[in-house]
Structure formats: structure tokens, C-alpha cells
Amino acid sequence: MEADFRSAVIEEDLQVLDTESRELTPRASELLAHRSGDVVAEEVRNCVIRARTSPAHTASGLRSALRDVRESLRRVGEDRGLTVAAAGAVPLVPPGSALVDESPRMRRLLADYEFLARGQIYCGTRIRVDAVDTDEAVALACRIAPHLPVFLALTASSPFLRDGSDSGYASCRSVAASQWPTTAPVAGVCSAEDYHALVDDLVSSGVISDPSMVGFGIQPGADGRSVEILVCDACPSADATALVATLFRALVEREAAALARGAEPAAPVETRLRAALWRAARSGLEGALVDPVTLEPRPAADVITDLVDSLAEQLSGTGDLDTVRELVDDALYNGSSAFRQRQTLRRRGHVQDIVDLLVVETSGTSGPRSPVPDAHSRLFGVYLPIEGLDTDPSWDEAVEAGGRPRAPYDPVLTALQQIGTVRLRARQVRAEQEASVAGVTFRVTGQERPHAFPMDFVPRIITSEVWERLAAGIEQRARALDAFLDDVYGDQEFLAAGHLTPEALDRAPGFRRSTGRVLGADRIRAHICGIDLVCADDGRWLVLEDNVRVPSGIAFSTAHREMTASLFGDLVDEFDLHSPDQAFPMIRETLEAAAPPAAGDTPNVVVMSSGSADSAWFEHRLIADRTGLPLVTPDEVVFRDGILHRRTGDGLLRVDVVYARIDEDMLLSSPGLDGVPLRDGLLDALAGGRLTVANALGNGVADDKAVYASVPAMIDFYLGESPVLDQVPTYLCADRTQRDLVLDRLGELVVKPIDGYGGLGITIGPECSEAELAARREELLTRPEGYIAQEVVALSTLPTFDGTHMQRRHVDLRAFAHLRREGGRTTAHAVPAGLTRVAPAGSLIVNSSRGGGGKDTWIMR
Template sequence: MRVLEEFQLVDTETRRLAPKADVLLGQLEGESFAPSIQNSMLRVESGSHADVTALRDELLHLRATVGAAAEPLGLAIAAAGTMPLAHRGSLGITPRSRYMEMSADYALLAREQLICSAEIHAEVRDRDQAVAVSPGISRHLPLLLALSASSPFSVEGSDTGYASSRDLTGQRWPTSGPFAPVRDAAEYDALVDTLVTAGVIADAGMMYFSLGPSISDGSLELRVCDSCPSVDAISTIAALFRAMVAREASLVDACTPTPPHNPAVHRAMMWRASRSGLEGDLICPDSLAPRPAAEVLHSVVDELADELAASGDLEMVRRFVEGIIRTGTSAYRQRRAYRSRGRLDDVVDQLLSETVGWLTEYEGTEGSLFGAYRPNAWAHGDYVDEAVDKGGTARPAYAGVLGAAGELGPVELRNLQTAADRDLSAAGVTFRATGMDTQQAFPLDMVPRIITPDQWAHLTAGVEQRAKALNSFLGDIYGDQDIVRDGIVGLDLLEKSPGYRSTGRAAWRGTVRNHVSGSDLIFSETGWQILEDNVRQPSGIAFAVEAREMMRRNYPALFAAAPQPLNDPAEGYAMMGQTLAAALPPHPQDDPRIVVVTRGKEDGSYFEQVKIAEAAGIDLVLPQNLLVEGNVLWEVTPGTRHRIDVVYLRMDEDMFLSSRGADGSELRYEILRAITAGNVAIANALGNGVGDDKAVYAYVPQMIEYYLGEKPLLDSVPTYLCAIREQRDEVLKRLDQLVVKPIDGYGGSGITIGPEASDEELEERRRELMVKPEQFVAQEVVSLSTLPTFDGAAMQPRHVDLRVFTHLRGNGDGLSVATAPAGLTRVAPAGSLVVNSSRGGGGKDTWIVTGGRQ
């Protein structure tokens, strides 16, 4: 038994495919190494082994050998069906006559052959036997493909929706399919001759059937598998394949061969395997009914137990199978790596690590769902885990839902999670993290956060107090500036704030400015604190609603454990409509019209904008459909013209004002005149960015006392203002211990977390603080609480925060304030304290218990 693996060649600096296989092969000696059709790929072939353990050891050795030769060249190898980062234009066919001829003959098929497979050779008595056993073995090809699935991404980096897109690409060749329709080796050779004579193939090496006689020896060759980063997975497939050959050979010799499936059925089975891998159902080869992939795999292992025992592989196969089922396919792990931070670089790095042996043994995977859970193991000090105490016991509020998750187990949870991801994508619940080129399904975890009635009462009182104080502040600084005159806030603080704009003076005095506030809260050893204020365009309500729908639909067993009575986050939509309806300008029309102004589908939160518009019964409008005439704002479309009273602005203020309207003119001055005339209101108001300023954040406690005459109900995180020389110097001394933020940073951008930062990152931030200190603040590292989050194999603690949404409405008596019964719990990527959707991570459903106070 031997294995031929194809590897992708990656530039370690750019993480992109590198067309340098010819250079690398010049550094490798021996017959084990050979080129492939693309110069960004190479082929590595093992020797023949009777023992699978010895085969596995050689595969690891060969990978290490190639990796060692590649490293000085700035290269690395990845065993994967496809790689997600490549520039087709920079790649090329290997400059050998055979491959150049194939490129000329097959054109598109050859140029796009950026796929890698693993070929396994099993010994047979002769070539006739290789042909004879192929039909019966073909029944199991879908399972073997599913085990190896490692090509979820296209070379352009988009998610194909398939676990093995390589298999779909490979089916385009004229000599593809399960096996050649022949009865013996002579007929097989005659078919090869016919196809060569017809000019369809150049030689027998282009017979790309999934099963067929080897052209180099008397073995049977399996060609259905993706190249797979896990050596254990390839070793398992090799052992299963050899056992299948042995079993079917005995049946053929007894004149009772296993019949193949109908070609249409086989094609459907292969499609199902390509689509889902092991994370879903496979079509059972016996009943042809859908069955969980793990059940199909266990059944096949049991069926082959005698053959596996005879070859000494049974114990190893059972151990590896359990690990593979628990850990999932490479395709699944790649998607999880991508969704963690929204970076394809992370996918490439994971593949590079696994290829050289990082994922060889499935140590620790035999434990329970929480077997490796460490609720107090963060490198930067102790923190609070809200669901599990330091002894590893579920806290009372979480006992029910965590117990239900444990009963389901990691494999079922992963299957449910995969189905949930598909549902979220189908429903358009997407988000684009910073640096991502495409939208992706918003990652939602199945373990909820639980907020007790007492906690919720405390939080809502605190955020409502804060929203009112910020509203007063915004009205004041764009009016009489009493807070500046009284020495509470310095004028220099405002003037240095990028969010302090002259546009803020356009709104009428006394009107609400922060109609909807998003407050980011954290929980730590010291209790609840406000981390950030968001009074520009706070997003997240739609994702809070979808998180609840996901729990109901995809995790009914977990949702059944929810305490009662429970909040309904969808009420947040109704509140949004009511708040916008109350945001009328001084001179509205009799039948006011409200719209959501968006920059369109390219916006990272476009899904949410659509949902709010649908729920509130209002229209989405692009800036190019707006027109101002006579200080009145109109929506203009072909054949229609409607006056607008309220604009719910969901795009950057500068982008909106600099956009060209329906008449081709810049909107800025006409819009400002319409606002000043009292004919249109903007929610949230222009100029509100100063309220999001991280330096202004430090003064909110004083604002609460100044405007409301109250003590703050929620603490802020102590903040250093780097614009003040003494405070900046203190920050520079403790740079490796503090969190440094840009004062106008969106979505966690530009943050340096001292204990996590590299020396280079700290030095760059040090230079910035010396040159432009007024653009930064610093805070102590807060040990954000954690919650269990499923990583595909087990629960792991991940840091979380909580965004809640407070609404302000003007009425005859002043202001009314209310907080939506919805919270978006956001989850940080693994190993990070930065909790923000635009930086990756994800979210959780937030269960707010609405019963009596406890």
C-alpha cells in the first residue's frame, strides 16, 4: 500500500499560491518528488508498506522533508483540495512538454486545475482483479470523499458552499466517474487505446476515474480523495480502502460481487458527500436513505472489522475515526478558522500547521464536551466565567442549557451548527468583518447568555441615565456650550475630536439627538461597566433577533431549557419604528414619511438595514435618489416623487453629505439647509460622532452629574487621555500593560492590547503616541467575562461583551426613555480581548429573564 499526495505551494509572506515548484524540486532528491500540472503544486509519493502505521510515519517524514526544503525559499506546503488565496494571472502551467500539451488541448480545464488530490494504491492479485473489485467498492466512494473533504473555498477566496469543491471541478474531465465500464484489464486497455486514438486523452495517465488499475504497478488506485492536511485522516482512508479491496476480492472470487449503484444514484451520493462532508447526512449505501455521516462511517468500520483486524489496523482505525468524527473534516475546520476573525490568512496558516503534523493525534478528544474547559486560564489574569465556576460546575442559571448541550454531544452540536450556518446564509443574515472582501454568515453560537431580572433592571437604569446625559451634552456643545463655560469639559477636547462637526449645529435646539444609543457593557470581577458609547449608527438589533430565531429553529433542545418568562427581542423592531415616528422635524407634512438611507449592499450591516425597514414599514433609499428643492427633501425615482420627513441614517456622515443626489449635485449644503429650516430630521443627528469619542467617554460620569444631578449608576473604565502630557508619559511607561485606542475608532479598529501585542506593534504605537498623542486614549486591561463557546469539537471560554439599545423620544413633557428588551452578546475571537463584530468573532442569543425581581 502506498500514497501519492499533491501539495499546494504557498508563499509564507503573502499566504498566496507560489508558482515555484520547479525551484523547490531542485532542492529535493529522490524519486518520491515530482511536478504536477500547475507550477504551484508538487506530487510526493511514499514507498509501499504492509503496515499502515509505517505508512503514516513515512507520510509525516516526507512532509517534513519537503517543508524543510521549502522554508529557506520562503515557501511552505499545504495539503488541501483547494487554497483560498491565489492570483490566477500570476500562476502558470509547469514548463514540461506533457503539461504544456495538456494546457493546449484542454484549455480551461488545465488552466483551472488548481486542485490537489490524494491517491491511494492498494495491492491486488492482478489488473483483472483491480477491474473486477472496482464496481463493488464504488459504493463507498462518497464516504471516502467525505472523510478527506478539504476544499470549501475557491481560489478567489469565496466560500463555495461545498466541503469538497475539488470533486466538482474534477468531474469536468472527459474520463471521470466512479470506474471505467469494462469487465477486465484487456477491455480497460482497449478503452485507453480507443480514447488515445480519438485524441481525447494523451495516455493512460489521464484516466481520471475514481477507481482503476494503476499504470505503474499491479495495484488498484483510489483517486476520489481531496489532498488532506490530516495525516491520520489519510491513513484511516488508506486502511479502509485496503479492507474494502480485501472484502470485495473475496466476494468476487466467490462469484457474489457487490453490485454498483445506478449511475444517477451514485452521482447523487457523491454530490451529497461533496456538499456536506461529514457535517451532515450521507446517503446510506445500503438503504439509500439519508443517515448522519458518523453513523455511516461507524457502519462501514463494523462491516470491515474482520478485514481490518486481519491487517492489524482495526484498533488504529477505530481510534482515528472517533477523533475525526469529533474534530470534523478539514473543510469544517477551515470555515471555523475563517469565521473566527474573517481572515483567509488564518485558513492558510491553519492548513500549513496541520500539513506538517499539528493535527496528527486527536489527544483529549475522547473527553466530554466540557472535558478541556478551563474557566479560569486567561493569560492576563483571572476573569469571571458567567456560566461555569472555577471548579468546572455549571452555575445554577446555566445548568439546564449546558446539560442539554452535553446530552447532544459535540458531533450532534456540530451538525446542528452546520445546518444553522446554512439557514443563516439562506436568510441573508450576513456581515462583513474588517478586511473581508465578501459577506459571510454572521457567526452565532448556541450557548446563550442569561441576564437575571435584577441584572437587567440595573443595566437598563444605567444605560438610560447615560443616554439622557449624552443627549444633553450633544445639544449643549452645539448650542450654548454651558459645560465648557463651567469648566467641566475643555474646549480643546472638543476641537481635537474628529467627531465634533459644524454639521451638528444644523439640528433644531431642544430636539432629540441620539434617538437610538448602543451601549457596550462588560462584566468582570468588579461588576458591570460601560466600555463604549455608540450614538452615531449603533448596529446589532437585527442580529439579536436572528440569534433568538436561530435558537428556536436550530437548537430546540437547548431553547427548551430557557427560564421563563423570557424577553422577545423582536420587540426592538417595533420600538425602532416608534422612535423614528417620534423623530419628526418642527415642520412635518400631515402624513410624515420616514426612510432608511443606506449606501447599499456593500455595507457590512446591510442585512440589518433591510430588516429594520421591513419591520418598521419604511423604505430603503440610496443617496442618489434624494433631491432637495425649496429646503424640502424628496425621494425621486422614475415616475415618482415623495417628500421625506425623517432620515434614519445608516451610512457614514461624510459619505452621505458628499454623495451626489438625483440632480447630480452634492447633497451637503442643501440637506443642511433643509434641516435648519425644520423640514427634515436626521436620526441619529449629524455631528453625533463626538459622543462616540473615546476621550469624551472619560467625561460622561461628570456629564451625568452636571446635566442630571445624579451619581452614575454604571462605572466607566478608567481612561488615560494621551493629549495630556503627564498621562501620555504614564501610558508610554506602561504601554505593554494597557489598551490603547484611537479616539474615533470604529469597530475595534486600531486597538493595541499591550499584553497581546508584539514588540513591533508596541514600537509603532509608541511612535504614534509621540507624534500625535491627542488621537489616542489608554485604559487598563479589563478582564472581560467569558462564556462557553463551541469551537466545533468542544466548549472553550471566549470573552464577551453586551450591546443594548436605548431609545429617546421627545414629547410635550421633555424626554421619554426606554431600552429595547434585546441584547446582542458579542464574542471575541479565540485568544483575543477585542469583542467586536467587525473584527470577527460572533454573537450569542441573550436570554433576558423578565419575571419578578430576584
């Protein structure tokens, strides 16, 4: 029976890696020397080997053969500090020529093709299926070529370049391969005679040295008795590679039968096929593919499913149909290797983790098997406690302990279940691409390039009753902080009453004794405050941190709303939500209200940024655009006769209010339009009442972690009120008694630098190693005044889509309050919008600059 079916052989290039450094290493010969059999051949680079399976004609046979070859190589390398990875590219490639084989063939390639041969080391997969002769192989190539994009999408596994930067493609290997002079989707001829003539012409032209350099996406095999595809990346998923081989073998069977019935082997239009392959290389399984029949874009899942359905007869003949459908379901559920690699980098932040993922998948499986085809099981079947934490699961705002959605979230989670994993992932990738186009980016600490701000589809829902209490709490806190700032740069009555020591004030890095006093008394200082809140203990809200220097995040809340509105449609309107766009007229109103009396009834306000290098540049641009205010940098303003002016097309225009989205020290030291630092002019204009800077200079003292501990006392001292919102119990390590308590409980507490921001320098006791705790202990013994400690708060969690399923992630909420002088008194106005920030997987630190993301915040009216 087996003789009635054509067999397939898989040849894949495997990258040889050093297990310690995780880098490519030129030691392929060591594996070859100890590998029994003749199924492994050395490649032209000595860090790559080519493994070949024995022939098989079923999906299970191909998968087993591929796994056996990989396992034998893994065992050989295990004792030698070597391993292999099947991937189109790996992101850790050492410099130099050590990886290049010094064979005559390689030297010829380097001499003829230079940078093409010296570039990143790419690895592909070659799948060969029996053919009667070269004539049939050429004809089969013509008929099968339109399906090549599906094979590329299924195996796409080269998203990163050799330096670890993202190429923007799911398969940069295939894009790079297209630069070679003889690379094309298909030869474009329909007979063996024409094919051989084409190859002879290429050799005689001197463009290639021999026929082995021909690299069409699909072509006759060198033996003349097979047809082979070369379009695929080497793929860590043996299942995906075996799936492609099985589909290709079935296509050969079907098209061979069609040819035997007299069908024409018409060559496809190369330009269209090349474009379709580019589309597959760009987005893999996570975007649209070009339908081979209609040439219209369609979801990859639909195109692949249609192909399987069209091959049902051939797959059933070998007993493969059920297996192939399972493999397709798994591939779509887990996503492409390129997608999984990007998710790994996002979760863990290290290129080495990508290599580890590739090694694990090469030797095992590429993720969980797809659950039963039920949307809830797919999305929430693995809704587990936070990865990496030993504590009990935190309170989840959306899902009850028994797994049922809480009432406000029921329609949202139901809608997500109906969309399903595969389409939700495709929408997520598309949304992030659109975010990049719109400039919704943020720079993670330690990374040079900004990335699309990670945005999750599952919103946070805040009922009107909860929001009423939160709004009252943040308004109260903003008024108290503003009163403190006015006092601390004035009479310092709060210190005199013993609520804060002079030493604590002097230690506060944000305290600016000279610049802070420039502003006259009874003036608003904290015009726009950002208050960070966390939900804990079954719905109890706490204040985690205050931000009255340059609080960011409001623009991202708008971007989130636009994304969720595109997903949920009318459901957003059914919830009767506050629009985050309300924030922008509020910003303008607050800034105009802050203008000095000399500005008159039509003050001129500008938004000032350090420029496009700022991590929040997107927000600066959006605020300026939505408020209708000009966006300027320091080098666009200048002082004339003690008044600040900005450059316009018509000359200089007076400026009354500067909304400073720039660090205070940078603002003061930056040269203006005339090259003179702005410091003296700013201080003179502020002191003379001719200019307002929002937020005011010196506000950083209120962001100090040690000062935070005194805010409840501020509320009582300045307002005569009790705090509406509690805050996290805090210990001042500058106090000997409190420091000793912290040292005794170091493994239980969160320790923060008093001047820390962006989550920098924080240690969370239960998550720390003994070495990390020992280092922090030494810091507390030698410089205790630089730290505070807090109780660990079990931050609430919300479902967050990680590309495959919903995962619990810790969240916080940045809410905003504006202060204005109205009718001789200070009024506070909570902004009915907020930024829900999501911690990276396995972390309690919720901060965008640490690699977290965000969610839309639905505040109900």
C-alpha cells in the first residue's frame, strides 16, 4: 500500500550553539564526527549542519523522523557543551569570521557575492517529494507555486537580526534571500527542456558558478526525480515542519493526478506570487495572507483551513486528515515561531531567552496542544496564578474564584470568547502595528529604540460608585500636596509642627531651595497631578505613589480607547462610559487658568518637550494636537525684555504659560533660540509674575518616597480632613528604629530608593534571591537615608491576553487631578479617564519603563 504513495524527505539547516554563551559557534564538525549514519551533511558555514530525514509518506512518519534526527544531534552535543536550534535566524551571532568555513566553495562565494555571503547566517528547510521525472517536477512546481506563502507563514521563525534588533518581519530570512541573483518564487518555465536551458544560461552568464546555486522557491530536485520547496524557514516546531511537508506531499499527489488528466502546467504570474510571499514573510500566521485563488487578503487561518479542506481526499488516503487538522489547530493556536519569540522578549526582556526558547522548541514541542475547540477553554482554560510567584493568587477584578466572570465583565469576556484565540491574536498584532504607525511608542529602560506601547484588549471596568470615591480621594490628595508645596517653599509650618524633619526635607532629591521659592505665595504649583492607585484585598483601593513633576499617561488612555472601540464596537456605547478625550479640554482650561494676570483674557500657552528622543514623545505630540496648543522645544523659545517668546512663521510671539513635559534640570540648562541657557530668564520671569511653568519648579519634593509617608498628615494639617483613600504602610529607613525593623523583615517588604522612578532600584523581598537581599541589606546599613520600605501589597489582577490565552497580570491605575484658582480658592477636578498599567509576567512592578503595558480604563458614568 505504501508504494502507492509518494514519499517526502525533510532537509533542515540547524544552527550549532554553545550551551553556555547561547551564541553560534564554529564547531559543527564535532557533531558530525560523532554522529552515526549518513543523514547529516556539513554546510558551507561551520556553525551550521544540514540534517536529512529518512523518506516517509505520512504526517506521523515525517514528524517522528524529524524528531529522531534532532534528538540524536542533541545527545551528541550534550556532553560537549553544544546544542542545535532549528530557526531561520538566531539573534546572538558573534562578530568575526570564525563562523565562515574556509573551503574553496565558501571563498568563491565571498569573492563573488561579498556582503550577501558575509551577512547574517540564515537557515532554511528543503522538503522533497518524489516525482516521475524532471518534466513532471517542473509542471508540478508551476501548479503548486501559488501555495508557497502558506508554507512560509507556517514556518516563519526569523524575526530578529544578528544584533538582537527586531527586523519587523516574521521571516527576515526569506526577505534577505530574495537579494541573491537567482532567487525567485518559481522558475517560470513549464518543461524540463526549458528549465535546463534556463539554468545553463544562468551558469554561462557567470552570475552563478554551478546549478546548485539555483534557489527557486519551488523547483525540480537535483536528482531529476523529485520536486522540492526551499521557501521555508528552518522552524523549531517539528510539528509545523511536518505539517508543511504533509501538505506539500498531498499537493503533489493532487496536482500530479490533475496533470495526468491533461491539466495545463501554466506558470503563475511571478510579481503577484512574489508579493504574496512578501506578505507571508511580513506577518507570518498573525496577519492576512493573499488568497491563491482570489488574490485578495484573507486571515491566515482561513487560507490554511481552505487548503486543508481542498486536500481532504489526498490526506484521507494516507490516513493523515485528522492528524493534519490537529496540527493546523495547534499551529494557529500557538502562533508562528516569530510571534512566540517576540512574546518571549516582551515577557523576559533578554535576547538569550529567545535562544533558550528556540533550543527548547527544537528538542520538544512548540507550545501547548490546542484545547477542545471551545472559545472559553482556549482563552481562560489556563487562567492560573501569576507565573513565578509562590503567594496565593491575588484578588481578580474580572473573574470570581470559581471561574465565573464578575457581573460588569460578563459581556466583555463573552465577546472575547466569541472572537477566539487566533483572531484575537491577529487583531492584537494589527493593533500594535497601527500603534507604531500612529507613534504610540514608549522606550523601555535599557533599550535604545522605542517600541509600540503594549496594549491589551481586556479593559478595566470601574463602576460609577467606585469612581466617585476615587475621584474624591485624588482631588483631596492633590489639594493637600499643593498646599504642602506652597508651604515648604514658604513658611514651612508643616515642618515646624513636627510632621516632617528638616533632615528629611534636605535629603529629598526633588527639593529645590532656590528655584522652588521663586514662585510667589498662594499660587497653584501642582496644576496636573498623577496619583497611582492599586486595588487590593477584595476591592480596597490604596494610593501607591504621587506624581507632581511630569505625570504622564493620559494620552495612552486615549489610544487604548480607540483600540478597544475598534474591537468591541457598540458594546462600548452600551456601557455608557466617560470618554478619555475629555482630558484634553480640561488640560487646556487648567493651563489657561494658570496664566499670570499680565496675560490678559487670551493667554498664550505652549507644551514644551525635550524632543523626539523623549520616551513620552508620542504623548507630548498628542496633547498638543488635541488641546490645540503649539508643541515647542527649548531651542524654539527666547527671552526678550524679560518676556518669553516662541518662534513662529511670523516672528516672535509672547508665551504666558509653559506646560513643561521636560525634566526641570534639563529645562533650566537648555539653551534657547539665542543659545543662552533658559535658567536666568525663566527664574526672572517667574519671580516677576510674567510667566507660569506648569507643573512648578521644585515640585519633585512631593514625589519623594519619604515625603509620601507624610501625606495623610498633610491632609489633616492643611485641609482639616481625614484621608478618603488609604495608602501603603511605609517605613522610613533614615529612622534607626524603623530601619532595624526593615532589616529584620527584609524578605517580606518592598524597599524603594527615595528618588526612584520608573520602578528603578526596587526590591520585592519575596521575589529576591539571597544575593539580592544581601546587597540591599548592605545598602540599608551604609546609606539608610536613601530608602523607604513598604508592606507588600497584593495588587489585584486582570486577564491579559498573552497571544495564546488569558493570563493573570498585576495592574495599577494612574488617575489624574487638576488644580485651578477659582473665586479666590483652589478647586480640584478629577479627570474621568485613567491609565491602567499592566506588569510584565511574573512581576509586581507595574511600570511602562520596565516593559509593562496598558489597558483601556472604562469609567462608567
